[in-house]
Amino acid sequence: MRTTQFKVLEEVNLNNPIFIEALPGIGHVGKLAIDHVIDELGATKFVEIYSPYFPPQVLVGEGGVIEDMVNELYYLKAESEDDHDFIFLVGNCQGLSTEGQYELCGSVLDFVETLGAREIYTLGGLATGQPVEGDRVLGAATDEARIELLKEADIEIRSADGGIVGASGLFLGLGRLRGMSGSCLMGKTPGYFIDAEAAEAVLKKLSILVNIEVNTDKLEERAEETREMISKAQQMEQEMLNRAMGQQQPQDDLRYIG
């Protein structure tokens, strides 16, 4: 595999779909929120994305069956014909390298544009490093009009105090270059764990902005499951980092002979 590949499972016709990115990130806020939406509202997977920029590995899933590193697109039809449909981007990883991030975001935008998407939401977490009190959701956007919409939804606007790293930032930036407009909703989280409260807060704000209503009762349960997956992932991550740091530990060293 030398290039990113889109495996289309179903050809779809969507009505002015809104594209919502929710790849893994800080506190897995966005991922947790949209995995829940997909499950509760029965969104349909229609594209699998494989890429040489993903970590070179597989995961071991339930019952010993492997899981690929993958990004996926789901669609959700609006209840009314007059309303926007949705495309969700979820997965178990982001691209590893700088160039990989640009290539992946660009490829996905190419794809969702052909389906008519002109509007983007990216969901993420913002680590505070301490317990979160008060409003949990911060917003940023591609333009002033979008900022106004966020304000109308009573979302605190993030002031000029840093950046948005990875897919949640890049989709907005690269999207705007193509004339798409978008917003990023960031759930404040201590950052130490998978944060169901932050995910719930983001979902509540999202439901004001777009026509998604979802019961969040099972969100904490889902968070617990995700915590278990993350724990495994961090273990692998730690192993890779230890290797990179040169500690002579009993790990699968990709780089050497024998």
Next chain:
Amino acid sequence: MRTTQFKVLEEVNLNNPIFIEALPGIGHVGKLAIDHVIDELGATKFVEIYSPYFPPQVLVGEGGVIEDMVNELYYLKAESEDDHDFIFLVGNCQGLSTEGQYELCGSVLDFVETLGAREIYTLGGLATGQPVEGDRVLGAATDEARIELLKEADIEIRSADGGIVGASGLFLGLGRLRGMSGSCLMGKTPGYFIDAEAAEAVLKKLSILVNIEVNTDKLEERAEETREMISKAQQMEQEMLNRAMGQQQPQDDLRYIG
């Protein structure tokens, strides 16, 4: 050299060959096992693989003659015409970068598919960090049917507890995307040394699953030889890491002037 190159030493016709990956990894379990099979059963090298994704170096072998960083394919004809032949992938390294891993695994799959391979085994080690007691081999697979076969061979199924990093994972994942099915056998090992016992355990389970019978008496001897090679390799590895970490040590620094 800008791309991975396959140097074909012999054109072969194989009967529904089973592809078995055994590149260097944790405890060099897979490598040790299959190097032993190749030697004992007289498998024939028919392809050498060179790649710009391998470490930029050569090794100094016996008598001062250099050895390339290389992956190799061997074939072994089944004793009966009705049985599967075998293709083994061995070597002294894996690809260094993320993209390199994907490129190499994809290229090898392209090649073995043209020879009719539809079934994959990947052999590796699983570091426990402590002495291993009881069953030594864990299995994972691309699908439920494969998992059943592993269970029938009395192989413990690895539960959802992490991933398989590098070639042993990627061959299964990329293979499944092409409709190939496969299993990974992981020999538990403390991980601190080249583990002949883990290799023997993996070979015994493999011989139940496929038609390979091999005497393992000399496996410990081979492990000792491999330990010596590894020791040299780790020394080089350490040197490269020291360099990367910026320690001002007397090493061949590729990055600077003079």
Next chain:
Amino acid sequence: MRTTQFKVLEEVNLNNPIFIEALPGIGHVGKLAIDHVIDELGATKFVEIYSPYFPPQVLVGEGGVIEDMVNELYYLKAESEDDHDFIFLVGNCQGLSTEGQYELCGSVLDFVETLGAREIYTLGGLATGQPVEGDRVLGAATDEARIELLKEADIEIRSADGGIVGASGLFLGLGRLRGMSGSCLMGKTPGYFIDAEAAEAVLKKLSILVNIEVNTDKLEERAEETREMISKAQQMEQEMLNRAMGQQQPQDDLRYIG
């Protein structure tokens, strides 16, 4: 986005333009100086440059509107028709990788050459690690004739004592290979902060060499604004480095699952 893209906002005809590079660097001396020139003299932005070699992120600007990682070209017409026009290269980042630096510098040189640029100035800082006394500006150049011009402007010539890393060096080197000549002006700076004094010193020397006269009264004010931006940037930088160093901190980890 797979390649560097030049978004041309205005087609321009320039008279033997002098190309001046002032991307972010040590003490942000060059950036501070030329951002000030652009503002004070009313230079016009005519090209935006986007690249997959830039950091994969966006910044959050005033009022929550995102800012792309970008390099920009501005032009400034000379007051007299007989005099050189100017092209300024500014931005909020440099390329991240080795190959990215070469690709970006080469692409920009391709572009400004088509506009007739044959002469280059690169502006940077030189960290002293201690308070700076006496002359603040050091010069280096592509050839002896240029060195003479620097000496005539009473600029101290940097002796053979190291190198010029990044765009300020590479533009001179790659430019000379195309037959362009150029000079680098380096403002000595303690390096601990955004240094308006160093920027002012560089601007004063530049004004002797080329026909740019600018009031520097507001330079300290601009430095203060830049300090705030930098502070945010360093925070992000630190987060990325912490991640890379494997500290289990509450950060958006691009590399993993959930």
Next chain:
Amino acid sequence: MRTTQFKVLEEVNLNNPIFIEALPGIGHVGKLAIDHVIDELGATKFVEIYSPYFPPQVLVGEGGVIEDMVNELYYLKAESEDDHDFIFLVGNCQGLSTEGQYELCGSVLDFVETLGAREIYTLGGLATGQPVEGDRVLGAATDEARIELLKEADIEIRSADGGIVGASGLFLGLGRLRGMSGSCLMGKTPGYFIDAEAAEAVLKKLSILVNIEVNTDKLEERAEETREMISKAQQMEQEMLNRAMGQQQPQDDLRYIG
């Protein structure tokens, strides 16, 4: 600049030239030796090689004139028409990345093959970490016949105890894949300094193997000059590493905004 570029200064016809690689490395043994040969015997530079895989920087040379990161080919005609001519590869850097090393070595081999080179010597240092006593030169080679030639020159053969990292190893490996034969001469050196004694020892052995006679009286003087250059280089190296390690020091950070 997106690919490695060969700038040919003179078209030459050479008689079965021997190709000798002497890029910077441990103790700068090879570089020191061949820079001396080029100077003393008046070899002629005929190719300059520029590459996006070199460090993205320039050096500041004598009088403030910049020096490119560059590799260079020199030729030296044999005294007798019946004897081998020589091609020397020298420079102030090696490729930075794995793929860069392969690309550069492959490109140079392509080039020198068209000039008729079929025989390779690579010169390097071998760090001992302690004062060197007795024989100073170790050899390795692409084949047994070459090993015999080394033994006839009374060169100790390096036993199977590690590898040869970088250009000195890769030229032999990639050369052999094209049917070229070659040897590596490694001068043992404590590794803590630029080692004129190791360079002299390598030159003496080389003069037995090929027809190069050179007075080594000025070698120590040259070593001293090289030490000064190296000192500057290490300073830059250290700066780059500090940056990479995330220390908030006053350096030209390529990765960030302002």
